[in-house]
Amino acid sequence: MRTSKLHGVVILLIIVLATSCVAVAGSAMASGFPISAGELWSERADSAQATLDSDFWFPLQQIYFSTSARNQTRNYWWQAHAMDALVMGYRRTGNSFYSSRMSSLYQGIYSSGGFTDSYYDDMEWMALAFLRAYEVTHKTYYRYEANSLWQTIQGGWSDFPGGGGFQWSTKVMYKNVPANAPACILACKLYEDLGDTTDLSWAEKIHAWVAKNLVNPQTGIILDGISYQDSVGTPNYGSYSYNYGTYLGASLSLFQITGDSTYLREAEEEANVADTLFATSDGVLKSEGTGDGGLFNGIYVYYLAKLIRQLSVKDTLGARYDSFLFDNADTLWEHGRQPGAYLFNDDWEQPPSGSVSLSVDLSGVTLLESVAYVLGDTAVTAVLQAPTSVPQKFSLSQNYPNPFNPSTEIKVALDRPGSMSLDIYNVLGQLVKVVAEGYRPAGEYTFDVSMNSFASGAYFYTLREGTEEITRKMLLLK
Numbered sequence: 001m002r003t004s005k006l007h008g009v010v011i012l013l014i015i016v017l018a019t020s021c022v023a024v025a026g027s028a029m030a031s032g033f034p035i036s037a038g039e040l041w042s043e044r045a046d047s048a049q050a051t052l053d054s055d056f057w058f059p060l061q062q063i064y065f066s067t068s069a070r071n072q073t074r075n076y077w078w079q080a081h082a083m084d085a086l087v088m089g090y091r092r093t094g095n096s097f098y099s100s101r102m103s104s105l106y107q108g109i110y111s112s113g114g115f116t117d118s119y120y121d122d123m124e125w126m127a128l129a130f131l132r133a134y135e136v137t138h139k140t141y142y143r144y145e146a147n148s149l150w151q152t153i154q155g156g157w158s159d160f161p162g163g164g165g166f167q168w169s170t171k172v173m174y175k176n177v178p179a180n181a182p183a184c185i186l187a188c189k190l191y192e193d194l195g196d197t198t199d200l201s202w203a204e205k206i207h208a209w210v211a212k213n214l215v216n217p218q219t220g221i222i223l224d225g226i227s228y229q230d231s232v233g234t235p236n237y238g239s240y241s242y243n244y245g246t247y248l249g250a251s252l253s254l255f256q257i258t259g260d261s262t263y264l265r266e267a268e269e270e271a272n273v274a275d276t277l278f279a280t281s282d283g284v285l286k287s288e289g290t291g292d293g294g295l296f297n298g299i300y301v302y303y304l305a306k307l308i309r310q311l312s313v314k315d316t317l318g319a320r321y322d323s324f325l326f327d328n329a330d331t332l333w334e335h336g337r338q339p340g341a342y343l344f345n346d347d348w349e350q351p352p353s354g355s356v357s358l359s360v361d362l363s364g365v366t367l368l369e370s371v372a373y374v375l376g377d378t379a380v381t382a383v384l385q386a387p388t389s390v391p392q393k394f395s396l397s398q399n400y401p402n403p404f405n406p407s408t409e410i411k412v413a414l415d416r417p418g419s420m421s422l423d424i425y426n427v428l429g430q431l432v433k434v435v436a437e438g439y440r441p442a443g444e445y446t447f448d449v450s451m452n453s454f455a456s457g458a459y460f461y462t463l464r465e466g467t468e469e470i471t472r473k474m475l476l477l478k
Contacts, residue, residue: 050342068356127150310438393413455478
């Protein structure tokens with residue numbers, strides 16, 4: 001059971017609805033029943049996404065303004081995180097608005113200066129955003145540009161000085177977490193999508209360099225980076241939630257593609273350190289500014305949510321991280337947004353005054369999307385049917401029953417451990433539901449899938465692992 005403030009809100013909401021049928025959050029009653037926590041946070045994410053679009057989108061150049069006052073600044077890596085926000089919205093809803101806006105933003109980024117940048121970390125974020133866009137839309141131009149960026153990024157690695165590591169920019173010999181942890185995540189994701197073991201080798205090499213040079217093995221404290229003058233390195237002891245989020249994400253990504261539990265323990269440990277370093281006494285993440293720092297907390301909660309959703313997270317730690325995430329979301333919603341509106345502050349404990357930075361608003365949107373992600377019906381339970389032997393082949397069974405109303409079972413067999421996904425699409429090819437994603441050991445799995453909120457009709461479900469893919473058709477009849 002959750003221990004966060006959300007429980008009090010939801011319990012009060014249910015009592016009010018049960019006694020007076022008062023509408024809450026614009027749609028507090030669904031089919032005669034009180035709105036669920038997942039639906040509540042999904043509605044809040046919708047509201048935040050709508051405001052992000054209305055207050056920041058610049059249709060003439062097809063990019064986002066840098067502030068809600070509509071200042072025209074490109075901010076290359078902010079646009080990458082805006083793409084990520086659109087991907088989250090599309091993954092959650094399947095609404096074609098998001099995929100259309102993603103395509104427009106892709107064109108706008110190219111037209112306003114191209115896809116490359118002088119900072120390696122910025123290009124890594126852009127490549128990651130494009131890969132995620134590819135995963136939900138299957139438009140190959142996203143994957144092409146991500147691959148192209150990755151080839152450019154590899155030029156930033158050098159064995160001297162420092163025994164390895166990516167430098168921060170093409171002009172500065174500063175090797176830091178921002179240039180290396182996202183590169184590790186990117187290499188992991190490329191390996192997931194394409195199955196090239198060279199990318200896996202890159203991911204392991206990058207992670208090992210960061211762990212050896214920038215992470216204190218006794219305390220878990222993460223340096224920002226090391227500045228080199230010839231062979232002499234000067235450490236920068238600056239510490240940011242960004243670094244913990246990306247290193248957590250890198251460790252989790254490696255666990256999901258290798259199954260090595262050492263990486264999972266590292267991710268858990270860094271989350272354990274981070275919420276003690278960056279939270280106030282109330283357990284709320286502190287402001288890290290309104291410029292680039294405005295994105296840092298959003299990056300941290302994005303990967304924390306992925307850790308929470310990872311099935312192998314220990315129950316006690318999972319509950320702690322879960323409570324931390326929801327307490328922050330409750331605080332942001334109740335105190336950190338503009339009264340009567342959906343613009344957010346860098347300080348999540350008080351409302352913004354004046355215009356809002358795109359970076360800051362994106363962190364707020366990411367937090368709400370992360371809560372909806374953790375709560376949403378994508379978090380189905382997988383029942384592992386422990387096999388007497390490893391399945392002989394990768395397979396996807398026909399759902400049963402079929403036709404169905406409103407629930408059905410989907411069985412999959414994985415002949416090797418790896419990162420898999422099971423997604424449902426409508427007849428237009430739009431993603432409508434993420435059934436499962438992440439690392440699984442070899443074995444047979446049964447997923448109970450409910451489609452109570454979906455319209456009758458034909459749907460397609462696709463199982464992916466590495467470069468292998470199987471699709472089948474199913475029919476919902478109400």
